[in-house]
Amino acid sequence: MQKSRIVVITSLALLAVGVGCGGSYPAPSERLTTSQAAVRGAEEVGVANEPSAALHLKLAQEQIAQAKTLIQEGDNKRADYVLMRATTEAELALSLSRATTARAEAAQLIEQTNKMRQTAAPQ
Numbered sequence: 001m002q003k004s005r006i007v008v009i010t011s012l013a014l015l016a017v018g019v020g021c022g023g024s025y026p027a028p029s030e031r032l033t034t035s036q037a038a039v040r041g042a043e044e045v046g047v048a049n050e051p052s053a054a055l056h057l058k059l060a061q062e063q064i065a066q067a068k069t070l071i072q073e074g075d076n077k078r079a080d081y082v083l084m085r086a087t088t089e090a091e092l093a094l095s096l097s098r099a100t101t102a103r104a105e106a107a108q109l110i111e112q113t114n115k116m117r118q119t120a121a122p123q
Contacts (some may be wrong), residue, residue, distance in 0.1 A: 042093045056090070
């Protein structure tokens with residue numbers, strides 16, 4: 001009888017400690033800064049000019065706004081995950097924009113090469 005009482009009291013104490021620590025997730029201020037910097041970087045490169053990249057940029061901006069709301073509500077852990085997604089979306093937007101630029105430059109070089117071949121070919 002005494003042993004079961006000790007087990008119950010110990011279990012309740014551990015549960016109380018676990019519940020108390022559950023809400024102490026720190027505010028993801030560093031991740032917020034990183035996400036905002038990723039969005040600014042994508043904006044500066046001109047991602048908005050590429051439709052698929054612009055979509056991912058918009059998603060990143062919306063997720064940052066959502067994360068700020070979650071931080072104000074005290075849901076820091078969820079905000080941290082949303083900010084991870086925001087950073088990834090901004091990086092994807094940047095990559096898509098760069099890929100589009102690289103494809104356009106490659107097509108231009110191919111066209112120039114073909115013109116040079118046509119003018120250099122013996123008649």
